[in-house]
Amino acid sequence: MRNFLQVMVDAVALGSLLALVALAIGLVFGVMRLINFAQGDYITIGAYALVVPTASLTPALLIGALPVPLMVAGIMLVVILLALATERAAFRPLRDSDPATLLISSFAVSYFLQHLVMLIHTGRPKSVGIGQALTTPIDILGLRVPGIQVVTMAVTAALLIALVLFLKRTPMGIQMRAAAENFQMARLLGVPANRVIAVAFVISGVLGAVVSLLLIVQTGTLSLRMGLMPVIFAFFATVIGGMGSLTGAALGGFLVGVASVLLQSFLPEGLRPFRDAFLFGLVIIILLVRPKGLIVIGAARERV
Amino acid sequence: MNRTKSPTRFALAASASLAAMAVAVPAAADDPIRIGFAIAQSGWMAAYDAEPFRGAVMRIDQINAEGGLLGRQIEYRVMDTRTDQQLAATVGQQMVAEGVDLLVVSCDYDMGAPAALAASAAGIMNISLCAGDPKMGLQGVGPFTFTANNSGQTEGIAMAEYATREMGIETVYILEDLLIEYHRSAVAGFRAAWLQDRDEATILGRDTFMNDDPSIASQITRLRNLDPQPEAIYMCSVLPGGGSAIRQIRAAGLDMPILGCTAMVDNFWLDAVPDLADFWVPGFFSLYGDDPREEIHEFLAAFEERFDEMPGSSYVINGYSMIEAYELAVTRAESTDAPAVAAAMQGFTDEQFLAGPSTYTDQLHILLDRPYLMMTVRDGSFRAVEISRPELIPDMQLLFRVGQ
Numbered sequence: 001m002r003n004f005l006q007v008m009v010d011a012v013a014l015g016s017l018l019a020l021v022a023l024a025i026g027l028v029f030g031v032m033r034l035i036n037f038a039q040g041d042y043i044t045i046g047a048y049a050l051v052v053p054t055a056s057l058t059p060a061l062l063i064g065a066l067p068v069p070l071m072v073a074g075i076m077l078v079v080i081l082l083a084l085a086t087e088r089a090a091f092r093p094l095r096d097s098d099p100a101t102l103l104i105s106s107f108a109v110s111y112f113l114q115h116l117v118m119l120i121h122t123g124r125p126k127s128v129g130i131g132q133a134l135t136t137p138i139d140i141l142g143l144r145v146p147g148i149q150v151v152t153m154a155v156t157a158a159l160l161i162a163l164v165l166f167l168k169r170t171p172m173g174i175q176m177r178a179a180a181e182n183f184q185m186a187r188l189l190g191v192p193a194n195r196v197i198a199v200a201f202v203i204s205g206v207l208g209a210v211v212s213l214l215l216i217v218q219t220g221t222l223s224l225r226m227g228l229m230p231v232i233f234a235f236f237a238t239v240i241g242g243m244g245s246l247t248g249a250a251l252g253g254f255l256v257g258v259a260s261v262l263l264q265s266f267l268p269e270g271l272r273p274f275r276d277a278f279l280f281g282l283v284i285i286i287l288l289v290r291p292k293g294l295i296v297i298g299a300a301r302e303r304v
Numbered sequence: 305m306n307r308t309k310s311p312t313r314f315a316l317a318a319s320a321s322l323a324a325m326a327v328a329v330p331a332a333a334d335d336p337i338r339i340g341f342a343i344a345q346s347g348w349m350a351a352y353d354a355e356p357f358r359g360a361v362m363r364i365d366q367i368n369a370e371g372g373l374l375g376r377q378i379e380y381r382v383m384d385t386r387t388d389q390q391l392a393a394t395v396g397q398q399m400v401a402e403g404v405d406l407l408v409v410s411c412d413y414d415m416g417a418p419a420a421l422a423a424s425a426a427g428i429m430n431i432s433l434c435a436g437d438p439k440m441g442l443q444g445v446g447p448f449t450f451t452a453n454n455s456g457q458t459e460g461i462a463m464a465e466y467a468t469r470e471m472g473i474e475t476v477y478i479l480e481d482l483l484i485e486y487h488r489s490a491v492a493g494f495r496a497a498w499l500q501d502r503d504e505a506t507i508l509g510r511d512t513f514m515n516d517d518p519s520i521a522s523q524i525t526r527l528r529n530l531d532p533q534p535e536a537i538y539m540c541s542v543l544p545g546g547g548s549a550i551r552q553i554r555a556a557g558l559d560m561p562i563l564g565c566t567a568m569v570d571n572f573w574l575d576a577v578p579d580l581a582d583f584w585v586p587g588f589f590s591l592y593g594d595d596p597r598e599e600i601h602e603f604l605a606a607f608e609e610r611f612d613e614m615p616g617s618s619y620v621i622n623g624y625s626m627i628e629a630y631e632l633a634v635t636r637a638e639s640t641d642a643p644a645v646a647a648a649m650q651g652f653t654d655e656q657f658l659a660g661p662s663t664y665t666d667q668l669h670i671l672l673d674r675p676y677l678m679m680t681v682r683d684g685s686f687r688a689v690e691i692s693r694p695e696l697i698p699d700m701q702l703l704f705r706v707g708q
Contacts, residue, residue: 003529010521017518057572057616124351125544127576135555144528146555149521215518219548220576226544229516264522273482273512 006143007265013149015257016156019250020211021234022241023163024204026249029238030180031200032095034102038086039208039234040227041113046079046212047222050128053120064130071130076209083205084198086113092197114224123224131217148217155210160250163203167246172199180244181297233260240286242293251294256283336379337372337640339364339630340399341408342419343433347387352411355615356433356623357382360408362610363627373634385410389418396422404428405640406630411453411619413437413444413485420445429642431630434622436486438703441669448642450649450669452626452659454676454694456486457702460493460540462586462676462694463563467536468498470678470692471561471584475506477527477534479549481541483515490540490565492705497696508534515545524556533560540565547576550583566676570617571685578684586676588618588659590688595677597691603658625659632657672697 021039028036050064050071063074090109094102134151137144167173172195178186179196187193215226233256234249241252259282263275271278286294341360343353364378372378383399385392392410396419399407407423409416411434423430424446431449432440436456441449467473476498481487498507508530511523527537539562541549546568553562554577561582569587574580589600591614603624607615630645632655637644650669654661660674675693679686700706 003525006525006529007522010519010525013521014519058575122350123346123348125547125573127543127547127573129575129578132578135551137555137557144557146521146552148555218519218552219544220551221544221548221573223544225516226518230518261519261522265526269510276514 002142005141006145007261009143009145009149010265011258011261012254013152013257014261015254016153017211017214018230018233018237018257019253020156020159020207020214021230022237022249022253022256023160023246024207024211025231025234026238026241026244026246027200027207028204030244030246031176031183031197032091032102033099033183034091034106035099035235035238036091036204037103037106037231037235038109038113039204040231041110041117042079042083042205042208043212043215043227043230044117044222044224045082045113046075046209047128047216047226048117048121049075049078050130050216051126051222055120055122057122057124057126059121059126061128061130064128072209072213075213076206079209079212080202080205082113083201083208087198087201092194095193095197117224121222121224125221125223127221128216129220131213134217148214151217152214155214159207159210163246172196176200180246233257236280236283240283240290240293242295242297245293245295245297248293248295248297334376336377337374337406337634338404339378339380339406339408340402340404341380341382342385342392342395342399343382343408343410344387344415345382345384349385349387349410349412349415351617352619353433355617355620356411356626357408358607358611358615359620359623359625360433360627361623362607363624363631365610366606367627367631373631374638374640385415385419387415389415392416393418393422395419399423400426400428406431408433408626411435411622413440416440417445420449424448427642429630429640429645431626433626434619436489436670438668438670442667443704448646450629450646450664452622452629452671454671454674455493455698455703456489457493457496457698458672458674458694459566459586459676460490460495460538461497461696461698462678462692463538463565463584464494464497465695466584466586466678466692467538467561467563470690471536473535473561474502475508475532475534475536476563477508477530477537478510479523479527479537479539479541480510480512481515481539481545481549482512483542483545486567487540487542487565489705491538492702493698494538494540494563496698496702497694500696508532513545513549515541517545518548520549520552524552524558527553528556528558533558536561536563538563540567542567543573547573550580551577554580569679569686572616574681574684574686580681580684583681584689585679585686586692587679587686587688588621589677590679590686591615591618592685592687594688596688599658621659625657625662628657629655629662667700668703670703 051059052062086109134147138147175191176196237252237256238249241248263278344350368377383395385395400422407430409419409432413435416432420430429448432451434453435451438455440451480491513520564585569585589595633645633648636648650664650666652664673694675691678689678692
């Protein structure tokens with residue numbers, strides 16, 4: 001029983017992290033039909049912004065040296081500006097192109113950002129020691145849970161609630177939902193397209209910054225590809241959740257994380273190296289059963 | 305298929321015949337000996353090639369200052385393979401065509417072999433800076449191919465023997481990173497040495513993880529549920545996943561000794577786990593002033609004088625001793641012709657180089673029992689503990705992991 005609870009905590013913690021990434025991807029997809037693979041590089045660059053930009057293998061802390069509230073705000077600012085810059089430079093001019101062109105453009109942005117980081121920081125992984133206090137285990141009902149898992153779950157819950165309130169209660173949130181439902185119609189009804197899309201990127205920047213901080217406290221390690229796996233997993237999560245549905249994206253991220261941990265925990269030893277094959281097998285099965293994903297939104301339905 | 309000659313094969317054949325012509329011209333006694341470095345100066349492999357290269361350069365400078373090798377000065381040239389296997393082959397062929405006596409290739413079989421093959425095809429000596437795969441030799445490339453490092457298996461063997469003999473560890477848990485073959489080789493060596501006089505039950509469990517997994521929480525939960533707990537964890541990994549995994553293991557309150565691989569040596573990653581203690585690796589030498597060998601201190605002083613800084617990685621010594629090995633082989637062969645040099649090198653038995661005694665055979669062009677400096681982490685730095693020489697010599701089955 002205790003073991004099962006511990007596995008569930010592990011599963012929910014990873015699920016939460018992926019839900020945040022999936023939400024960011026789902027949100028941007030909702031308003032402009034762009035699957036933004038550069039989301040992973042927002043995470044990477046947010047993490048690298050903690051240290052001084054240098055080729056040195058043991059860089060000093062930069063934003064990471066600030067007191068915690070300033071550090072969190074600083075990383076958010078960096079990632080938000082980055083997200084807005086990529087939107088302005090790479091995605092806005094292509095807004096009327098088809099989704100495939102946008103997708104290719106996001107790959108280009110992603111490679112560009114990766115090589116930019118490589119140019120400044122070299123390709124070698126680096127280490128960064130922040131958030132030590134959060135890595136000590138906490139005793140909860142006889143379970144020894146690493147503090148970072150508790151923080152990840154709490155932060156995800158808080159952000160989800162904040163996002164729901166924003167989308168349901170604020171004018172901007174309502175405009176954003178309208179744009180996600182039917183962008184052309186919303187535009188005709190006076191929803192400011194540029195502003196809605198910019199806000200979506202700001203939110204994806206905030207989520208990216210939070211994920212990079214959570215990842216860094218968990219792993220203590222900077223690497224060029226640190227955002228890649230979370231984004232690939234989150235991309236699958238948005239697909240199985242139902243493209244365009246935010247609830248679906250969060251749910252999908254959560255399910256992919258939970259399934260990944262459960263497979264890692266309960267597969268026999270010989271099969272564990274192939275965990276991801278099983279995971280993506282599950283994704284295929286879900287899509288065969290529900291081709292539009294778990295939650296189908298109005299905009300995605302065929303109109304006959 | 306046979307009617308058209310593929311461009312690469314043509315290029316290879318052309319460069320081979322060019323090189324053969326170059327070799328056929330008898331070298332004048334005062335012609336320089338030419339060494340080509342086809343190594344990565346950019347891309348991820350550069351992290352492992354750059355320092356051994358500087359070590360090699362340092363020994364070349366010393367030889368030249370001492371009057372040269374066979375009375376001839378050594379000239380060297382380096383070309384960047386950019387961590388690209390295709391480019392490594394091209395660079396190798398180009399250097400061979402220009403005429404080199406020795407081609408030095410990357411610190412890894414997959415990255416180094418393409419260039420090594422070009423040299424082998426042209427009958428030119430080639431040595432890898434520090435590949436740990438026995439295929440980098442007779443069996444995987446050719447008779448003139450050597451590597452200047454112990455096999456990956458030997459690392460695992462050294463760690464298992466040390467844990468048994470000096471740390472008194474009786475039970476262990478194996479955590480294996482699935483990223484590269486090197487980890488599998490090390491784990492295979494560790495198991496072989498560990499199980500020499502114990503049964504399988506002393507390995508309390510075995511688990512795997514992916515280097516780019518953001519979380520290894522489920523592996524840790526499984527490990528923590530073992531009763532009794534293992535006395536140590538054997539974990540072979542590299543950065544970034546290795547540092548991340550150790551941070552998560554310690555964060556979960558597991559503080560038993562962690563036994564690691566050489567790839568995790570040196571302080572640069574210790575920020576990831578600031579209070580790390582009881583982490584052990586078989587290292588090459590200590591960069592931190594506490595190496596028990598006097599000659600290492602002299603080496604470090606000379607290195608600092610030459611490059612105005614300390615080496616960034618202890619892999620540097622492999623490059624230095626690689627040139628020492630070539631120097632000895634050429635001196636004994638009294639020639640730079642590949643067959644003679646390779647024959648001399650195959651005859652090495654415990655030759656004393658800076659990195660330690662080195663032995664090759666006519667079957668294995670990789671080292672199997674060069675001693676390691678066992679190191680542990682204390683107060684934010686790796687510390688030298690003692691020199692330990694691996695005793696179990698892996699057989700061919702273990703080296704090539706046949707039937708494992």
